[in-house]
Amino acid sequence: MAAQSTIEQPERTTAPAGATASATRRPGGAGTGLLRFARNTWRPAAVLVAILLVWWVVTAAELVKPYLVPSPGTTLDVVLAQPGYFTHHTWITTYETVLGFAIAILVGVLSAVVMVYSPTVEKSLYPLLLFAQVIPKIAIAPLFIVWLGFGLSPKVVVAVLMAFFPIVISTVTGLKSIDPEMLQLSATMGAGPAQTFRKIRFPAALPHLFAGLKVAATMAVTGAVVGEFVGANEGLGYVILQANGNLDTPTLFAGLIIMSLLGVILFVVVELLEYLVMPWHASRRTDAATTTM
Amino acid sequence: MTVGNTTTQRSADATATGAAVDIDEVAVRFRTKKKDVTALRDVSVRIEPGEFVAIVGASGCGKSTLLKLVSGLLRPSSGQVRLHGEDVRGPRRDIGYVFQRAALLEWRTARRNILLQAEMRGMPKAQARQRADELIAMTGLTGFEDAYPNELSGGMQQRVALCRALLHRPPVLLMDEPFGALDALTREQMNVELRRIWRETGTTVLLVTHSIAEAVYLANRVIVMTPRPGTVAEVIDVDLPVERDYGQTMSAPEFARATGRIRDLLGATTTAE
Incomplete structure (x- = not known):
């Protein structure tokens, strides 16, 4: 025992400073995480305020005609004048976006798994996937209206189509970038493919998957709105189209801002989820002094 | 290839009959697009239970292939590999x-x-859990059980990998350049610890290494391999006492003889014959 401790002594000093301290800090990491989140968000918030300020100055000084660019006040008034109207249409678009996003995750991850485990499926499916991706969604959206009618389903389908691709690509990349030695090790442990997938391969792919999800979240919003542009009687896309037709720029601006907020919120939700699912990854990222927000 | 070393008799698993590992006339050929590459040919090695055998050779001579x-992660093109008398057909669990x-999962703590x-x-x-605690104490990981891999030094990570490999008390431990990525000082400490752990567990160890000193300090026998296509050039019996103090061993005449012979075999192949 004495000999052992003399051996390990220098090793301890070479271990990263505070290794044990950070290990014990970990369970209570959520609070500090939120604090860190706040610390990271004030900068973009300040930029946002600055943009609002410029917008206000430009319109207040009447540098542009009010019917081209409404003031922030007018835009806010439009929303406050008909809160029910905006809430309803925002809800519709949110519903289409989130549903489309959820379906895209399910289908995307599943097809990525199948493709990684079966080269035959990958070879036959990949070109099709690429084809589905490069085709302009705005061009095929009318077809979905013809097929599925004016309801919510064509919008959801377009949202799925937009969000699907980044999820598949990132999941395939994640699942393939597994250390081959890890798989060999798993084989010597007597683990079956399902066990290896659940305990090693899938968790290892999560950082890639979440990168794809973040891109997909913003795409899903675009998809839903594109679907609404082509043919709808509700939703933010419909609101914008209507406002545009009536040269009602305050409503147009309000719709645009709400739509952007929707995308941002969805993105932030995914990012929070990422932090909750992979605290190990998030902590490593901040250790490296890189932040995403 | 008889073994005249007394340390092999201290094997823990006396139940195992015959060799722990028996490699018999094995050859491995890889087929690439352009040509066939012979990685190993005519390799025959017999390792008794409880032995510590090191394999040294130039890069690409098929040392890792042998492990x-x-x-069972790889099947020979010809010849046979037996583990405790059983033919190796697929990945072995024992x-x-x-x-x-270290190949650790970064989302798991050392213990997990x-x-x-x-x-x-x-x-x-x-x-x-009980076995894990034992190994954690044995390898000096106490206090680091709940640390994540990115919070551990290279040496500590390798200890975790070693614990993981020993958890199920395998009769045979295969090590593929386990300390190759460590700094020289940590490496020496790990050598001393591995020697002690081997003596405490009584496992048969097969160690692939680039370090001649490491091979001679740790092993009872050192298998020296020729460059590709790899085959056994010579097997060196290391006539050092079971109790090996690191400093004393380094300056022992037998250590100098063994390392010198291996160096001759590996370096000056033209003058060795």
């Missing part, structure tokens, strides 16, 4: 494997990385 054959990189072995094998939980 993959024993573990071995422990340590790679050059070690316990991965138990989860995959469906070992009883209480028994696995």
Whole structure:
């Protein structure tokens, strides 16, 4: 025992400073995480305020005609004048976006798994996937209206189509970038493919998957709105189209801002989820002094 | 290839009959697009239970391939590999494997990385935890059980990998340049510890290494391999006492003789014959 401790002594000093301290800090990491989140968000918030300020100055000084660019006040008034109207249409678009996003995750991850485990499926499916991706969604959206009618389903389908691709690509990349030695090790442990997938391969792919999800979240919003542009009687896309037709720029601006907020919120939700699912990854990222927000 | 070393008689598993590892006239050929590459040819090695055997050779001579054959991760093109008298047909569960990189799961703490072995094998939980605690104490990881891999130094990570490989008490431990990525000082400490752990566990160890000193200090026998296509050039019996103090061993005449001979075999192949 004495000999052992003399051996390990220098090793301890070479271990990263505070290794044990950070290990014990970990369970209570959520609070500090939120604090860190706040610390990271004030900068973009300040930029946002600055943009609002410029917008206000430009319109207040009447540098542009009010019917081209409404003031922030007018835009806010439009929303406050008909809160029910905006809430309803925002809800519709949110519903289409989130549903489309959820379906895209399910289908995307599943097809990525199948493709990684079966080269035959990958070879036959990949070109099709690429084809589905490069085709302009705005061009095929009318077809979905013809097929599925004016309801919510064509919008959801377009949202799925937009969000699907980044999820598949990132999941395939994640699942393939597994250390081959890890798989060999798993084989010597007597683990079956399902066990290896659940305990090693899938968790290892999560950082890639979440990168794809973040891109997909913003795409899903675009998809839903594109679907609404082509043919709808509700939703933010419909609101914008209507406002545009009536040269009602305050409503147009309000719709645009709400739509952007929707995308941002969805993105932030995914990012929070990422932090909750992979605290190990998030902590490593901040250790490296890189932040995403 | 008889073994005249007394240390091999202290084998823990007396139940095992015959050799722990028996490699018989094995050859491995890889077929690439352009040509066939022979990685190994005419390799015959017999390792008794409880032995510590090191394999040294130039890069690409098929040392790692040899370990993959024993573990069943790779099948020989010809010849036979037997583990405790059984033909190796697929990946073997009755071995422990340590790679050059620790290959730890970064979302698991040190302890849970070690316990991965138990989860995959469906070992009883209480028994696995107790064994993990034993190994953590044995390898000096106490105090670091709940640290994540990115919070551990390279040496500590490799200890975790070693614990994971030993959790299920494998009769044979395969180590593929386990200390190759460590700094010289940490490497020496790990050598001393591995020697002690080997003596405490009584496992048969097959160690691939680039370090001649490491091979001679740790092993009872050193297999020296020729460059590709790899085959056994010579097997060196290391006539050092069982109790090996690191400093004393380094300056022992027998150590100088063994390392000198290996260096001759590896370096000056033109003058060696």
